[in-house]
Amino acid sequence: MNKNMYVFGGLVITTLISALDSNIMQTASPTIVNTLGGMEYFAWIFAVYMLASTVTVPLYGKLSDMYGRKKLLMISVGLFTVGSILCGIANSMVMLIIFRGIQGLGAGGMIPLSMIIVGDLFTIEKRGKIQAVFSSIWALSSIIGPILGSFFVEELTWRWIFFINIPIGIATILCLIPYKEQREFTKTQIDYKGFFLFAISITLLLLATNVSSPLWYIVFGLLLLIIFLFVEKKEPSPFLPITIFKNKGILMTNLFMMFYSLSFFGTTNFIPLFLQEGKHMSIYKSGLILLSIALGWTFGSTPSGKWIIRFGYKKLFIIGSFTTTLSGLLLFLFIRELSYFQLFAILIVQGFSFGLLFAIGTIASQEFADFEIKGLSTSLQMFLRNIGTSVGVTIMGVIINQTASIALGMKNVFLFALCISVITILISFLIPAKAPDGSHG
Structure with missing residues (x-):
């Protein structure tokens, strides 16, 4: 158990690097552009x-x-650390x-592989609590990140926002060294052709959310995605076996989490902006509103493992989706009239739903899958969440930009999210109550 907790420490540090990177970068990026020039490339730092x-x-x-989780996580952390060193010495x-x-190539493995290792090491009851710890790290980083970014820029140099990852990356790898995986992993042929088709099609579709004329990106992206699906059907060892979606539990939880990320999860990106521009609040006070999400998330995530054992998956997905929709309805109806503390309270409820559903979604993606595809199933759900969030935030950004006022824009954003959340409610009734072995996990 001590060894497990030592590994868990490494996973916590991994999450910390990922969380800090995105928050620090937002603060320091204007200074980086002023130093290196190339303002026209600014968006690409993030894209x-x-x-x-x-x-x-x-x-x-x-x-x-x-090949096992440990090797891959060490490679991804190593790649992220090398990328950080290179970013720190960049001169253009x-x-x-x-x-x-x-x-980014390294970062792609850090969170999914951490979650997969948690699924391998800990019981369902403990996984909810562990995910609550990870969520708290993200919440803490949203406060500490901008402060650290400002400190590095003003007291040292912007290069330290990257160099700080070096000791953290080394510490992570040292924590993982004693971890011994208990299972044997089956090596099969890697379908590189399928992966590259998939990667190019998804890249084009994601680029469509970052360019002013997205039509051709969408057309070619969808075309390559269709070709990818045909290629995978004929491939003996496909990169993404289409048969995985014959598993009703995996199919429905993945669909649910994608649409859920597309709906209210993206609205939190715009609430601080609304408070700053619509209510004329300070950046600090408007940013603190997001602590409500973090607080609710912890309450929802921590007991989720025990609740799965007691109630099963289906009931929890139904309760979580209804709670999100009802709290979202309040935001849609009363966003202009709500006081700061009323908004804070509603967002705690919504954060509770986020924490509950993201925790049981991750656990379901692992428990509905056979061990041979547990890693793929877990990472596939995280991928679809990212896609849902990216598309949702892009659509919401367009809605706000095309509305006369920020207050009306937010109402329209909540209306969009409400429409999508109806889909999540319908899907929640189709999710199995139990995992295939007949237990709740």
């Missing part, structure tokens, strides 16, 4: 990282089922963008 870290998620999951914007891509 290339997002693309690389999203597209590689299913690949890491697939490879972890073939183009170099920084390339090195951010390398960083």
Whole structure:
């Protein structure tokens, strides 16, 4: 058990690096642009990282089922650390963008593989509590990240936002060394052709959310995705076996989590903006509102493992989706009239739903799958969540930008999220109550 907790420490550090990176970068990026120049490439600092870290998620999951989780996680952390060193010594914007891509290639495996190892090591009851710890790290990083970013920029140099990852990366790898995996992993042929078709199609579709004229990206992305599906059907060892979706539990939980991420999960990106522009609040006070999500998330995630044993998956998905929709309805109806503390309270309820559903979604993706595809199943759900969030946030951004006022824009955003949340309610009734072995896990 001590060894497990030692490994758990490594997973916590891994989560910390990922969480800090995104939050620190947002604070320091204007200074980086002023130093290196190339303002026209500014958006690519974030876009290339997002693309690389999203597209590689299913690949890491697939490879972890073939070669083990430990090796892959150490490689991903090592790649992220090397990418951080290169970013820290970059002397032009183009170099920084390339090195951010390398960083993203490593980041793509860090969170999914951590979750897969948690699924291998800990019982269902404990996994909810562990996911609550990870969620708390993300919440803490949203506060500490900007402060650290400001400190490095003002007191040292922006390069330290990358160099800080070096000791953290080394510490993570040292924590993982004693971990001995108990299962044997089956090595099969790697379907590189399928992966590259998949990667290019998803990259084009994600780029469509970051460019002003997205039509051709969408057309070619969908075309390649269709070709990918035909190729995978004929491939003896496919990168993404289509048969995985014959498993009703995996299919329905994945569909649920994708649509759920598409709906209210993305609205939290715009609430601080609404408070700043619509209510004229300070950046600090508007940012603190997101602590409500973190607080609720902890309450929802911590007992989720015990609740799965007691109530099964289906009831929890139904309760979580209804709770999200009802709290979202309040936001839609009263967003203009709500006081800061009323909004805080509603967001705690929504955070509770996020914590509950993301925890049971992750556990379901592992428990509905056979061990041979547990890594792929877990990473596939995380990939679909990322896709749902990216698309949702893009649509919401367009809705706000095309509305006369930020207050009306937020109402329209909540209306969009409400429409999508109806789909999640319908899907929740189709999720099996129990895992295939007849137990709740």
